Structure formats: C-alpha cells, structure tokens
Amino acid sequence: MTDRMNIFIYSKHDEDSLDKKSKVADALIHEGFTMTDNDKDANIIISIGSDGSFLQAVRKTGFRQDCLYAGISLTGKPGLYCDFHYNNLYEMTQTIRKEGLEVRKYPLIEVKIDDHQPFYCLNEFSIRSNIIRTFVLDVIIDDKLFETFLGDGLIISTPTGSTAYNKSVNGAVVDPLLRCFQVTELASVNNNKYRTLGSSFIMSGERKFQLKVHQDGNVFPLVAADNEALGIRQVESVEIRLSDKTVKTVKLKNNSFWEKVQRIYL
Template sequence: MLKGENRIINIVSNDRPISKETSRVLKQKLEKAGYYVPNEFDSNGDLIICVGGDGSFLRTLHDNNFPSMPIVGINTGHLGFFQEVSPYQLDEFIFLYSKGEYTIQEFKLVEALVCTKSHCIELLGVNEICIKGDKSRTIHLNLSLDNSFIEKFSGDGVLVATPAGSTAYNYSLRGSIVDPRLSLMQITPIAPITTTAYRSFTSSIIVPETSTIKVYPEYRFENSILIVTDGEEHKYDEIEEIQLRMSSLKAQVLRLKNYDFWNKVKEKFL
C-alpha cells in the first residue's frame, strides 16, 4: 500500500456505537498507512471522512462552514445516499485513496437571503431550503421568478432543491430526480391547496441555475414562518422577502471511480 506521507484526514462521527467503533478502526488503519488523524477538526486537512448516515453527512458540512476540502461518507446509517463506503470496505477505500483512484464531484449549494424589517440573514443548503408555516398553519406566499410573478401559493410551504437534493425531501414530495451533472433549481410545492378559492401549482417547477426566486409572505394569522435548511429550522419574525438562488459555494464530495449516480438511484429507490 502506498503511504499517506502524513497527509491530514479528519474523521467525524455520530454517536451511534457502530459509528464510534468504525471510526476507531478506521483511525488505526489510516495511521498505519501513514496518514495523520487529528483529535480535533483541522481546517487545513486534505479530506473529511464522515461516519454515519446522510444526516451526519449534511451536519458535518454545515457545522464546518462548507470547507474547501473534499468529504467522503462511510455509511452506518439507513439509506446512505451520500455515503460512498461501507464499513467492511475500509481497507479497499484506503488503498484506492492512496493510489488516487477517485474523482471529486462538486455540488452547488442553494442560498437564501431572508430579509426582515430590521436586517437580512443568509442561509445555505446542500439539499434544499424549505419555507413553511409556523405551527403547521397554511401559509400564503407570493412567488416571483426573476422579474415575472408566478403565483400566490397557498398550502404547507414550498421547497427549493438542488440537483443533489432532488432525491431527498424533494423526492418524497413527488419532485423530479435530477442528474447531478445538470445545473438547476427545482421549486416543489408542499401540500398545495387547489380549490375555487386558491390556485397553486401541484407539480414541481424546474428553473435555470441563473434564476432568482423571490418569495413575499402574506400574513393572515401570524407574523412568522419557518425556514428549514437541510432539516435545520430557523424562525424569524416579520419576514418581508426571501430571495433564493444558486450559491457560488460548492461542496466537494469524493467518489470512487466505480461510482455511478443512476446505479445508486436503482440500488436505493427501485
């Protein structure tokens, strides 16, 4: 096996016993191969290995401010769509990584500029950013795409997904699965109301990555809504406008050379 020449590899794990044990074994194997594994996260590292499921994978990116180093996942969770390696493949992974037999897949993030009466906040999502009603109430949102008004949406909310997130919450809402080689955003309704009183799109809308989606809440019973980024809730009062667009920031995901997106889709969903 080729030596790691003391390159720094960060290991991040959730608290499940299987993840902790896998991390312990992985650290031993990496150090034997010549890599340095710090006890605390090192922002100057060459790689992040996340041991856990898809939730752990996303939290690692958020908690470390979307670092420029690539990340790879070892699946000790359930679905493991982002994860590249199984716990029994540790030796194989280290061997292939040491030989450079991998590629780096870049995922563009979606960003939201949330403006209240007093200030604006920027949020980022790997999979998606959702706009939902607080306390599970119906919300009413005026949606515009660039300079064109689309609709007044009524329902539980709307989701703006990246191609990477098309197989996540978006898919459960019957949004489209998108090949990650495409650059676009997908606007997917969450429980839209379509009656004689309210008219909302009932299917997702695909828009170019250069688009800006603008959302203007229309308050009736409360003055706060939830912004959910990759499952993490953010609540702000008196939101006046939300602008969503593709971010210039990217997440870098390490893929072994035999990785194929559509084989992964068949394996996990069909």
C-alpha cells in the same frame, strides 16, 4: 498525494459512534494518514453514520471549497453521499491514495432570509407553516410575480437533494450535472382566489427566485436547511439562487449518481 493526508472525522457523540470513529482513525493512521481535531486543517473531511451525518458534517465545517468530503456508512447500505462502508475501510484508503483521483461536485443553493447572513444548502431549503393552518406566499421569478401560493409550504431542492424530501412529495429526480434547482409544493390549495401551477418545476441556475410571506398573522413559518431547523423567528422575504460553490467528493468507479439512485430506490 501529500495534499490529501490530513483528515478530520465527524461523527455523532454517542458511545457507539465515538467507538467506531476511534477505530476508523486507527485504521487511517495505520495507512499513514494524519488525524486532526480541527476541521480547518484537514484536506479530507470524513463523516461516519448516514447521509444525514454527511449533511451535518458539510454544514458544521462550513461547506469547505478547498477539501474533499467522504461519507462512511455504518448500516452496511450505501447512501447517496456515503460511498464507503465501515466494514471495508481499506477500499477508502486506497481510493484516496490514488494519484489520478477523480472528484465529483455537488451543487449548492444559497439562501438569504430578510437581513440575515446568507447560508447554503446541499439538499434543500424548506419553508412550512408552523401552526395548523395554511399560509400565503408570493412566488417571484426574476422580479416578476409568478403565482400566489396557499398551502402548507414549499421545498426548494438541489439536484442531489431532489432524491430526498422533494422525492417523498412526488418531485422529480434531477441529474446533478444540470445547473438548476427545483421548487415543489406541500399541500397547495387551489380555489377561485389562489391558483398555483400544481406541480413541481425546475429552474435554471441563472434565475432569481424569491418568496414573500403575506403578513396576515402567520408570519412565523418553520424554515429548515437540509436536516436542520433554523431558529429564525419571523420571515418576510426569502431569496434563493444556485450558488457557484460546490461540495467536492470522491468519485468512484461504477458509482455514478444514477447508479446510486438505482441501487437505493429500484
């Protein structure tokens, strides 16, 4: 248990969030935990807020592979990533203390745009036209052209991310025990010149996936990693693969992925 005693807390910087962060820190200190202002010294990284705050906490701390992540919901409603409630911090401290603590692993996708450094996504990567017109992408699987897409954009999601942006545009919800990722269209246009599958499709994590933007004047698409827009100005090629890295969270009793999906959506 001693390797789970140093805690870094991530929160927004508004007055209410900082006040609640202070109260969470006091509760954890009272239970014998140590707070650290440097996320690199932490064994557990806790986000306060919503699932969006959890995504930001994971991204801002570099998708650490040697620590656990946990999310505290401030709304009273649990999320996909926020397993604990602000009004029941005792449950969290006792769960962390358990010697036989079980760990849940969420898969990541790795994305490389042109010559930029690769980055990771826990939910999804999206690419969209940034002007009021469609754009054209070549969709390449294992170095072979699969289709030429004309439309507003594409979403490439992880299994856990399948419940987010992907689900809102009728993509499938995917069990995170499957090593895969999903490709979902945004307003595709099918005509005599351009033809796409017309539905989302799920790919094995062993596949190589690539997008090439047609250089026809609309070469400045909006690209986003999870809930954060990226400041990459021009895009020619995007390579995406399922990463070997995962995000580790606390696994709770009666709180499996499908129990969460049922609780949130049904």
